[in-house]
Amino acid sequence: MRNATLLVGLLLLAGCAGRQSVLDPAGEDARDLFDLFRVMVIAALLLWGAVALLFIYVTRINVSAMPRKLAETLIVGGGIVFPVLLLGALLAYSLPMMGAQRQEGDGLVVRITAEQWWWRVEYLPADGGTPVIAANELRLPVGARSELILNAHNVIHSFWVPALGGKTDMIPGRETRMSLKPERTGVFRGQCAEFCGASHALMAFETVAMAPQDFDAWLAEEARDAAAPGDPLAQAGAEVFAREGCGACHAIRGTEAIGRVGPDLTHVGARKSLGAGILPMERGALMRWIGHAEGLKPEVKMPSFDYLEEDDLRALAAYLEGLT
Numbered sequence: 001m002r003n004a005t006l007l008v009g010l011l012l013l014a015g016c017a018g019r020q021s022v023l024d025p026a027g028e029d030a031r032d033l034f035d036l037f038r039v040m041v042i043a044a045l046l047l048w049g050a051v052a053l054l055f056i057y058v059t060r061i062n063v064s065a066m067p068r069k070l071a072e073t074l075i076v077g078g079g080i081v082f083p084v085l086l087l088g089a090l091l092a093y094s095l096p097m098m099g100a101q102r103q104e105g106d107g108l109v110v111r112i113t114a115e116q117w118w119w120r121v122e123y124l125p126a127d128g129g130t131p132v133i134a135a136n137e138l139r140l141p142v143g144a145r146s147e148l149i150l151n152a153h154n155v156i157h158s159f160w161v162p163a164l165g166g167k168t169d170m171i172p173g174r175e176t177r178m179s180l181k182p183e184r185t186g187v188f189r190g191q192c193a194e195f196c197g198a199s200h201a202l203m204a205f206e207t208v209a210m211a212p213q214d215f216d217a218w219l220a221e222e223a224r225d226a227a228a229p230g231d232p233l234a235q236a237g238a239e240v241f242a243r244e245g246c247g248a249c250h251a252i253r254g255t256e257a258i259g260r261v262g263p264d265l266t267h268v269g270a271r272k273s274l275g276a277g278i279l280p281m282e283r284g285a286l287m288r289w290i291g292h293a294e295g296l297k298p299e300v301k302m303p304s305f306d307y308l309e310e311d312d313l314r315a316l317a318a319y320l321e322g323l324t
């Protein structure tokens, strides 16, 4: 019993801080939701306390001897008037919040498409030009409200960065919109919040909230073509990439790889994580991912290149790691 209490306590505390917590808000919308949560919990405790006190009171008196007037007051006041006033106040407080996350943005518009099981991320230029394409990582400027256009092609997914705001469903054939306004810099984890198949739990991403000038510099860098391989190992990796036909599914801008099936890899080495938030971005993890993707993410479209020689895998990983 004591162990169970301890376990429940630890589980509750585990959600209190960190980069994927609704209880540690880092954006305007998440803060509104956190305030709403606090008010709701306090009000629920008040209601529960009042009912518990009434219950204790009636178990300690002789109910049949209670004056009729007092009984009526308790029933009408405690059973009807108090709950109606409290629940009415909560409703009035929470209703105006419903549209808050659909506010218009300040300028930046990002289109996010849910795939099975990763995220296609496109930064749309204000002038209607070519989008800057990335994947599995969302970057946003702090202090500005950015608009997200959400959609999906296969099944229903749900976009959720708990530290920044509420969740919004991504529905095939329909565009949903939401906006987010990060209030401090940091890296916050996002997670698909709607069961979408075998690897739903492995459909995560990082959201990097940056100072506005850093964001502008990053976006300009992200819009560039891929860097040429820097050393002989990476050069060999680029040859393996071409020989194995990786470019049929993946695009690397500035090369012959123009596939659209899998994530764009133009600046893959600059991302914080790999495989949609499931592995760190480093050479060993890249080798494991390329060699055993199907084992790491059940039913993923990426085949496991487990027949590749260790040297080829290492060269390929070095090439991708250098695409920053």
Ligand code: CUA
Pocket (backbone or CB within 6 Å): 114, 117, 156, 157, 158, 192, 193, 194, 195, 196, 197, 200, 201, 203
């Ligand atoms: Cu996508 Cu769950």
